[in-house]
Amino acid sequence: MNVAVVGGGPAGALLAWHLARDGATVTVFDDSHPREKPCGGGLTGRALALLPPAPADDPLPAREIGECQLQSADGATVEVELTRPVAIAARRHLDAWLLRRAVSVGARHVAAHVVEVDAAGGLRTSGGARLSADVVVGADGANSLVRRTLLEPLPAERRMMAVGWYAPGAAPMLVRFTPPPLRGYLWLFPRPDHVGVGLCAPLAQVPSARLWEVLEREVARSFPAFLDPDAQRYAHTIPHPSADPASLAAIAGPRWALLGDAAGLADPITGEGIGPALASAVELARALREDGSPARYPERVISGFGRELLRAAALHPRFYRPGFTTRMVRYAARSPAVARVLGELVLGDRGYVGLKRRLLRTAPRFVLDSALSLVTR
Numbered sequence: 153m154n155v156a157v158v159g160g161g162p163a164g165a166l167l168a169w170h171l172a173r174d175g176a177t178v179t180v181f182d183d184s185h186p187r188e189k190p191c192g193g194g195l196t197g198r199a200l201a202l203l204p205p206a207p208a209d210d211p212l213p214a215r216e217i218g219e220c221q222l223q224s225a226d227g228a229t230v231e232v233e234l235t236r237p238v239a240i241a242a243r244r245h246l247d248a249w250l251l252r253r254a255v256s257v258g259a260r261h262v263a264a265h266v267v268e269v270d271a272a273g274g275l276r277t278s279g280g281a282r283l284s285a286d287v288v289v290g291a292d293g294a295n296s297l298v299r300r301t302l303l304e305p306l307p308a309e310r311r312m313m314a315v316g317w318y319a320p321g322a323a324p325m326l327v328r329f330t331p332p333p334l335r336g337y338l339w340l341f342p343r344p345d346h347v348g349v350g351l352c353a354p355l356a357q358v359p360s361a362r363l364w365e366v367l368e369r370e371v372a373r374s375f376p377a378f379l380d381p382d383a384q385r386y387a388h389t390i391p392h393p394s395a396d397p398a399s400l401a402a403i404a405g406p407r408w409a410l411l412g413d414a415a416g417l418a419d420p421i422t423g424e425g426i427g428p429a430l431a432s433a434v435e436l437a438r439a440l441r442e443d444g445s446p447a448r449y450p451e452r453v454i455s456g457f458g459r460e461l462l463r464a465a466a467l468h469p470r471f472y473r474p475g476f477t478t479r480m481v482r483y484a485a486r487s488p489a490v491a492r493v494l495g496e497l498v499l500g501d502r503g504y505v506g507l508k509r510r511l512l513r514t515a516p517r518f519v520l521d522s523a524l525s526l527v528t529r
Contacts, residue, residue, distance in 0.1 A: 153177070153440065156275055156285035158266045158298055160185060161243075163412035163429035164291030165250035168259035169204050170437035178259040179285075181266045181277065185251065189243035191314065191388070191425065192341040192348050197236050199427035202434055204253040213249055214241035215344045217325045222494065224478035225331035227374075230485040232495045240325070240341050240348070246426075266292070269301050273407045287446060288408045289436070291429075294389045296414035303402060306416050308356045310399070312336070312390040312423050315363045316350025317383035323347045323375070329481070330366060334358065335472030337422075338370055340378065349378050352423045355389055363387075390423045391416040393458070395466040400458045401450050409436055409446035417453075420465040421472075421504070431457045463504040 153176045157164045160182030168178045195203075195214060206212045216237035223229045255261055268276040273285045290298025299305070316339075326340040336353030351367040364385070371379045391413055393399040403415040411417075412429030419428065435456060439449040454462075470476065484491040497504075 157289045159291035167433040168254035172258040195239040202430040213245035214239035221326040223328040224481040290414040291411040294413040311355040313355045314352040315387045319378040319380045329477040392418040392420040404446040404449045
């Protein structure tokens with residue numbers, strides 16, 4: 153099988169690694185390396201489990217974190233201990249590492265920009281070169297050329313906006329939920345040699361300038377060491393599915409498929425996209441290996457990790473309704489049982505399907521923990 157992958161980010165590189173190991177001819181088209189994508193760079197426990205093995209002389213370029221601070225908009229804080237570490241990486245280092253893994257097993261990297269694709273497996277680069285493949289895969293991000301050509305752009309209601317910068321220094325991993333009317337959160341993510349500072353909220357909820365105002369105000373008030381006026385600012389959109397399974401059913405055709413952000417596969421609540429991108433690469437690799445076609449790939453996504461994304465889309469309005477995140481943080485501060493459930497969400501080990509049932513099971517323990525907390529105080 154001859155596969156052309158447009159985009160050498162985590163999804164495209166991991167797909168190329170799987171397919172090249174299976175003996176397929178794989179070409180990754182991407183002229184943007186080395187690059188730094190503006191995102192938190194977080195890898196959940198579930199995402200880490202999907203990565204290729206790290207060679208002894210080329211370890212994963214990420215910083216492991218064993219706890220996460222969650223804060224409500226009014227400043228209530230809980231330290232959530234994780235049962236196993238998450239990792240945070242600069243995207244230029246993570247993406248390059250994954251692409252090296254793909255090339256090491258036989259994939260070919262062409263540093264060219266793809267300007268034209270078609271549903272029959274054809275593509276053309278900006279240099280005029282043409283290629284015909286058995287399957288063309290769009291792993292080219294939120295503004296995917298492959299998606300725009302073969303489907304339609306994602307609507308604004310299926311996108312989040314992220315804004316932020318990178319600052320020197322060190323910090324704990326921190327997530328602070330934003331005050332109304334924003335339905336999002338601010339983050340400090342410690343990378344190996346700097347801190348990612350950012351904020352995300354639904355696109356078009358408020359003007360982008362307002363997001364910048366909120367982020368800079370909150371950082372100046374609570375984390376002034378990371379308010380770097382000289383740091384380069386960034387903004388980008390994060391595409392996600394709706395609660396309707398149809399939003400995931402149209403991400404492939406007979407000779408093409410979409411991965412990661414191009415498929416709109418980010419978490420609608422957290423905006424986390426690396427884990428779903430890696431999972432989409434695994435599912436497409438399985439479909440091509442077992443069926444020789446991407447036809448069943450959407451079905452595999454929906455029945456697998458896609459269920460969590462659909463559930464997250466349904467929960468989003470309730471998760472960010474006024475008062476909920478504040479109560480959640482305050483309950484977790486009083487109850488280790490609730491904090492453990494939040495830790496599972498941070499790790500990606502237990503998702504949104506069954507979340508209500510797991511929280512209800514903590515109720516007896518929560519009452520006991522709360523009583524003990526009152527007595528201790």
